[in-house]
């Protein structure tokens with residue numbers, strides 16, 4: 001399988017190189033040159049497979065000969081055995097023909113574990129083969145940092161440095177990062193905000209001289225293709241569990257950077273019958289505004305009860321724009337260069353095509369709280385604020401009640417106890433047993449000034465073979 005850039009100029013790469021690359025050299029994102037397509041008969045034959053067996057069938061065409069089949073199977077078995085539910089992504093019924101897929105049974109209680117548990121293992125495998133080392137540098141305001149740390153803690157060829165804004169992440173989220181033990185794990189609290197952290201990461205990728213040429217940086221944010229790839233699998237899993245591929249399904253997806261829902265779009269293109277995909281956003285609703293009015297325009301960042309969806313632009317949306325423009329990289333490049341300067345639109349017939357592919361809704365904090373409270377009253381089931389946005393959008397946008405509607409449950413409610421309390425539900429969401437002592441565990445992190453030279457010096461000094 002070869003991968004090409006959405007901006008049409010960077011060289012095509014194989015799977016291993018795509019894994020180790022962040023942005024393409026032309027500023028674009030990598031996508032597969034062509035997608036595998038599965039017949040209904042083939043998908044039907046996957047009924048009854050375990051999650052990791054299914055994951056192998058869905059992902060193997062993307063990995064191709066980069067990893068021998070037996071090694072890849074073993075890696076997937078290990079990856080999904082760390083989840084705390086045998087079904088890995090179990091479905092919970094909310095109402096007649098309405099479901100939540102619980103994607104928060106991984107080590108850090110958010111769906112990002114599905115991809116990052118695998119990404120850590122993929123990286124280590126490829127680096128071992130190549131006798132290389134990488135430094136992962138990332139900025140986080142929430143779930144990505146802890147999932148990346150958990151995913152890489154056992155990697156021999158990876159050191160991971162995660163920057164978070166000092167005293168500006170929730171205590172659960174901070175502790176999930178800072179209590180993980182490992183010589184290759186480094187948490188840096190920057191005296192600044194999330195944007196300061198992100199800017200330092202970006203600038204460091206642009207100029208890696210501070211590493212002295214002895215190692216290189218790798219990216220774990222959702223621009224990494226392997227993360228999207230891993231997320232395609234659970235769309236197949238949910239469909240097969242509810243009678244697919246002989247029935248079509250609808251999915252509602254709490255969306256920030258457009259990674260998770262893009263994976264659903266790919267599942268559909270690969271042959272899975274999906275009749276509706278709902279983009280569910282919070283008040284940071286650039287995607288909903290685009291879908292409603294063909295205007296792609298940055299607004300200022302709003303802080304909401306669903307912080308993992310607080311974004312101004314959706315980086316993975318570029319991958320959809322590439323398809324909407326007939327895979328014309330030059331057109332995408334021009335469009336996004338203009339979008340950095342002000343509002344843009346696309347040609348009307350392309351936008352109409354996008355509206356056929358997706359419905360959308362924006363849900364504010366009040367409606368989020370109302371939904372948490374309603375579902376708790378009706379079912380004694382607690383939603384986290386992100387999943388609640390998905391459920392609300394699913395109900396607002398539903399087209400056909402005979403089609404099963406599945407909302408992706410992206411986080412465990414115990415990660416966001418404040419939002420649950422604000423909804424008026426008096427029951428406190430409990431952390432699962434394996435994390436019950438989170439508040440007693442010892443934390444390790446280093447506080448550094450908001451100064452890139454100091455941060456880079458720290459990294460250069462502390463990676464394994466420095």
Ligand SMILES: *Cc1c(COP(=O)(O)O)cnc(C)c1O
Nearest residue numbers: 143256257258259260308410411
């Ligand atoms: C990351 C995240 C999202 C958004 O996912 P994208 O792939 O960026 O659209 C939604 N909910 C939770 C809990 C998350 O951690």
